[in-house]
Amino acid sequence: MDAEAMYGPARAAFGKLVSTADIVSVGASGISSPTPQHYWASVLFTRLVVTAKSIQVLTPALGPNTHVDFSAVASIVRNLAECYLFFFFLCIDDVPQDQKDARIILLNLHDDGSRAKLFAELGEEELDDETRALRIVVRTDLETKFAANSYLAALPEKRQRELLRGEKTPFVQDDVIDRTDLDKKNFRFLYRFLSNHTHTGPVAFYRMGEHGRGAGYRNEKDTFYMASALEFAATLLTPAIRDMSGLFPEAEERGRKARSADIRKPARANVRRRK
DSSP: HHHHHHHHHHHHHHHHHHHHHHHHHHTTTTTSSHHHHHHHHHHHHHHHHHHHHHHHSSSSOOOOOOOHHHHHHHHHHHHHHHHHHHHHIIIIIOOHHHHHHHHHHHHHHHHHHHHHHHHHHTTTGGHHHHHHHHHHHHHHHHHHHHHHHHHHTTTTTTHHHHHHHHHSSSSSSHHHHHHSSSSSHHHHHHHHHHHHHHHHHHOHHHHHHHHTTTSOOHHHHHHHHHHHHHHHHHHHHHHHHHHHHSSTTHHHHHHHHHHHHHHHSSSOOOOOOOO
16 A cells, blocks of 8 residues: 555544543543552553654654654654553453552562662762662562562562562563453564664664655655554554543543533633733
8 A cells, every 4th residue: 555545544543542542531530549550540541642642743744844753653652552561461451459469569669670770870879868768668668568469479489589679571561462452463563663763773774765764754664654653553542542441431421521611611812901
């Protein structure tokens, strides 16, 4: 198919999904979260919507002077994929309660480990005494919760030590994909392709001249890649909307009412106050 003939419908279809996701997100705001899964779903779904809107900015209608940067699109679509997997892993996957609790503990351990690794680049001497003391308290609390969780306590010791360090994402990507409705083969191919552009691998810049791509101008190859990225993003946003609506059944109706009320709201006249 001609790349531009593919790009237009992909962009339009994704735009409709973003609009629906935005409505659901607005509608879910203000609803109390009965479980940690609901709370983190509201956080991660908001991030999904914001990321999706950024994808829209980077995939405009094509005109003579349109700036085209597929590598930027690739990076943010890959980010959307990672966010969806976290969303599914923490909030949607139907596992026993001890595993749900374990995943929240692992999230906090990953946060703690990531921050420790980040600040290690500055050196411990850069941290004040209060911050060091707080880190010890947080770490001790997480280790206590880890030991008390029946699912985590039953894992092999080697795996427990690895998870307690919190240095890696607390799930194996393929394992999570297997539990979703996503096409694993398609996901893995596109994720790897997007990663090559995100990290400026040779796939991103080999044969730029021969293919006429990568210079910021409208061209067949980048248009095709952007259309493919939009279609992939749509396969992620579709189940995210469904799953968020499952957690907050009233969200879409509330969101549409809020949107309708906002549209009907009269614009304020710009009137100067009389002295």
